Amino acid sequence: MLSNFLQTTATEVTDTLNFQKATAEFVDKIVHTPADQLLSEFLDKVIAFGLKVLAALAIYLIGAWIIRKIKKMIHNIFVRRKTEHSIASFVESLVSIALTVFLVIFTISALGINTTSIAALLAAGGMAIGMALSGTVQNFAGGIMLLVFKPFKAGDFIEAQGYSGTVTDVSIVSTKITTTDNRNIIIPNGILSNGTIDNYSQNVYRRAEWLVDVEYGAPSDKVKAVLQSIIDGEKRIVYAPESPGNPLVALNALRDSSVQYIMRAWVRKEDYWDVVYDINEVIYNKVPENGIGFPFPQMDVHLDKAN
Numbered sequence: 001m002l003s004n005f006l007q008t009t010a011t012e013v014t015d016t017l018n019f020q021k022a023t024a025e026f027v028d029k030i031v032h033t034p035a036d037q038l039l040s041e042f043l044d045k046v047i048a049f050g051l052k053v054l055a056a057l058a059i060y061l062i063g064a065w066i067i068r069k070i071k072k073m074i075h076n077i078f079v080r081r082k083t084e085h086s087i088a089s090f091v092e093s094l095v096s097i098a099l100t101v102f103l104v105i106f107t108i109s110a111l112g113i114n115t116t117s118i119a120a121l122l123a124a125g126g127m128a129i130g131m132a133l134s135g136t137v138q139n140f141a142g143g144i145m146l147l148v149f150k151p152f153k154a155g156d157f158i159e160a161q162g163y164s165g166t167v168t169d170v171s172i173v174s175t176k177i178t179t180t181d182n183r184n185i186i187i188p189n190g191i192l193s194n195g196t197i198d199n200y201s202q203n204v205y206r207r208a209e210w211l212v213d214v215e216y217g218a219p220s221d222k223v224k225a226v227l228q229s230i231i232d233g234e235k236r237i238v239y240a241p242e243s244p245g246n247p248l249v250a251l252n253a254l255r256d257s258s259v260q261y262i263m264r265a266w267v268r269k270e271d272y273w274d275v276v277y278d279i280n281e282v283i284y285n286k287v288p289e290n291g292i293g294f295p296f297p298q299m300d301v302h303l304d305k306a307n
Contacts, residue, residue, distance in 0.1 A: 056110040063103040071096050142189035143172040156201035161187055164198075205238060206272045208265055212283055213258035215295040220259075224249050226290045227263055230282050236275050238266045258295035 071092055078088035147170065152158050156167050158177065165179035175192055177185050200206065214223055227249045231237060237247060247265035254260075267275045287294070 052111050056107045059110050060103060060107045063099075063106070067096060067099045067103065070099065138190035139173040139188045142191070142193035143170075143174075145193045146170060146175070146189055147172070151197050152199045152202070156199055158200065159198040160192055161195055163187070200272075201269060204269060205266045206269050208267050208272060208276050208279075210263040210276075210279060210283065211252065212261045212263065212287070213255065213295055214261065214287065215293045216259055218259070218292045220251055222290070223259075223261055223287075223292055224251075226287060226292065227261060227283075230279060230286060231263060231265055233282070234265075234275060234279060236267055236271045238268065257297050 074092055074095060075088070078091075146152075152167055152170075154167050154170060158164065158167060160177075163177060163179065163185045165177035165183075165185060167175060168178050168184075169176040172189075174186050174188050177187065179185060212223075212227060228247075231247045231249065239246065247263065249261065249263050252260045252262035263279075265275075
């Protein structure tokens, strides 16, 4: 410990002596150098520094003009390709900031200042910010993916991350949906872009399906005829020639306490829920009117008398 203390003290003394020596040499130079020579050297340095300042100013002005041109060119490209406004604005800002940072470093370098430490500091700061904002960066990346590939848009009804509702806003970091009970749900784009998205609004038509259980003993031809008449009576059913077997009425399964029939039909997406609920009500009223009963869970129990 004592040796370390002595070594540190010796280093400090050496540094102090060197500083005093340099100061003495500088003062001696000023004292013994003629005034006109000092003035000449001073003017030379001022002129040299002034030229560097002018060069740096010219570099900055030209660079700023080039950055504006590049930003305008990128903006025009996005406009021609009709890119989403959010992603266009984000990319333009990102390119502008990056080019401005490089321009500032290059301008400082033109002044004769060593920019190695500045670049290292920026790199370290960028790494620290990136680690601190890792989740936000993931959401940015997810937002870019969503805005580029567009699995949905504002106004679509989607189901994702356990929530279903209408998309009201898609930003660069999150997506806002409004549920059917008027709740606003904000989902980060990072997890949204990596999960499953069910978009109910992307296609024009949706296929509705009904499962109807009736009691055993009802003739299948009669049941299918009644169910077919229900389908035929609904004007919102879409009959697509390119879809054979539409609509469909068929015996689906023989269950423990019932015979299950299936009904399928295509409807427009905006009519889907109205048609489903309306036909549910028609089935409930019309099937019993035709002498077909709905089943109840039942179990047959046989008792054997012990001898």
